[in-house]
Amino acid sequence: xxxxxxxxxxxxxxxxxxxxxxxxxxxxxxxxxxxxxxxxxxxxxxxxxxxxxxxxxxxxxxxxxxxxxxxxxxxxxxxxxxxxxxxxxxxxxxxxxxxxxxxxxxxxxxxxxxxxxxxxxxxxxxxxxxxxxxxxxxxxxxxxxxxxxxxxxxxxxxxxxxxxxxxxxxxxxxxxxxxxxxxxxxxxxxxxxxxxxxxxxxxxxxxxxxxxxxxxxxxxxxxxxxxxxxxxxxxxxxxxxxxxxxxxxxxxxxxxxxxxxxxxxxxxxxxxxxxxxxxxxxxxxxxxxxxxxxxxxxxxxxxxxxxxxxxxxxxxxxxxxxxxxxxxxxxxxxxxxxxxxxxxxxxxxxxxxxxxxxxxxxxxxxxxxxxxxxxxxxxxxxxxxxxxxxxxxxxxxxxxxx
Numbered sequence: 001x002x003x004x005x006x007x008x009x010x011x012x013x014x015x016x017x018x019x020x021x022x023x024x025x026x027x028x029x030x031x032x033x034x035x036x037x038x039x040x041x042x043x044x045x046x047x048x049x050x051x052x053x054x055x056x057x058x059x060x061x062x063x064x065x066x067x068x069x070x071x072x073x074x075x076x077x078x079x080x081x082x083x084x085x086x087x088x089x090x091x092x093x094x095x096x097x098x099x100x101x102x103x104x105x106x107x108x109x110x111x112x113x114x115x116x117x118x119x120x121x122x123x124x125x126x127x128x129x130x131x132x133x134x135x136x137x138x139x140x141x142x143x144x145x146x147x148x149x150x151x152x153x154x155x156x157x158x159x160x161x162x163x164x165x166x167x168x169x170x171x172x173x174x175x176x177x178x179x180x181x182x183x184x185x186x187x188x189x190x191x192x193x194x195x196x197x198x199x200x201x202x203x204x205x206x207x208x209x210x211x212x213x214x215x216x217x218x219x220x221x222x223x224x225x226x227x228x229x230x231x232x233x234x235x236x237x238x239x240x241x242x243x244x245x246x247x248x249x250x251x252x253x254x255x256x257x258x259x260x261x262x263x264x265x266x267x268x269x270x271x272x273x274x275x276x277x278x279x280x281x282x283x284x285x286x287x288x289x290x291x292x293x294x295x296x297x298x299x300x301x302x303x304x305x306x307x308x309x310x311x312x313x314x315x316x317x318x319x320x321x322x323x324x325x326x327x328x329x330x331x332x333x334x335x336x337x338x339x340x341x342x343x344x345x346x347x348x349x350x351x352x353x354x355x356x357x358x359x360x361x362x363x364x365x366x367x368x369x370x371x372x373x374x375x376x377x378x379x380x381x382x383x384x385x386x387x388x389x390x391x392x393x394x395x396x397x398x399x400x401x402x
């Protein structure tokens with residue numbers, strides 16, 4: 001069986017991981033960029049964002065436990081518990097909960113202030129007002145708010161890698177898959193897909209290739225462009241929101257904030273800073289700040305971290321392509337995406353409905369597993385899926401749209 005995966009983000013890598021378990025399946029991953037990782041990649045502008053992993057990432061963690069790590073036995077073992085600090089009226093305090101509004105260490109008055117200032121859309125931009133400010137309730141469906149609150153209550157801890165995401169996650173994952181026979185095609189945009197005689201024909205710069213199944217895991221706007229170019233009638237309506245500005249900064253080795261072995265996370269004034277001491281750097285996410293220019297952000301980071309010297313290197317990544325973040329907005333249904341079915345074509349991604357309440361790495365992994373289960377059924381691949389709890393995945397609604 002020849003199976004094509006379009007996109008090498010966490011979704012695409014999870015699809016390839018699951019399908020590579022079948023010795024009779026030839027898996028090829030097409031990636032438009034010259035580096036792998038999707039939204040988890042590390043481009044010339046640095047990290048896409050501080051890469052957090054919540055404690056309830058069951059499906060993703062099951063995969064990471066099976067991949068050789070950078071420093072530890074597995075990628076999962078490389079993850080470190082992050083210390084979380086919040087600015088309060090009494091100064092900086094370390095909190096025991098991932099969210100300061102639920103942390104008992106934060107005075108009640110400060111928690112109330114957080115609730116009063118909070119807008120119901122932490123990662124969705126406000127079109128036409130400020131591209132870097134996330135506030136657009138119209139992008140939400142009513143069920144998303146209680147789902148988001150449920151996730152906040154359930155996830156008390158967060159984990160991060162001690163260094164760059166490509167070193168600790170993407171590169172080990174790709175090496176693992178290559179060792180299992182998966183073929184990667186970087187710098188290979190797919191321009192068209194079409195069904196013909198029960199197969200799927202994929203068009204890329206090198207020509208046309210016939211596959212038994214294709215799983216599309218590209219960003220939502222890229223998926224829309226592919227479907228439009230393929231003249232496939234679909235139901236996707238792009239929402240006009242963007243991601244945010246992220247910074248990757250190298251710090252002087254003698255900074256006091258680096259005098260610890262454990263990663264730390266600071267949040268103040270809409271600037272969120274993940275410090276990775278082992279690599280003498282920090283990754284900054286600007287979420288609710290009125291300015292995101294380097295002068296302003298570097299100044300805020302110096303203030304938050306109490307830096308004594310200058311920041312040695314600053315890399316800026318704007319991440320402002322439409323739909324790069326959905327977070328808790330309206331999720332797509334893979335089985336309703338095409339108005340007319342194309343047998344053998346499947347869709348997965350963190351923006352798909354997966355049962356996990358927010359757009360995240362776990363959502364990507366769950367959507368990948370659900371799509372793979374349908375591919376297995378369609379192609380008669382009988383090896384069972386890994387023994388993980390998929391009760392939240394709602395796989396009954398994930399068939400081909402036929």
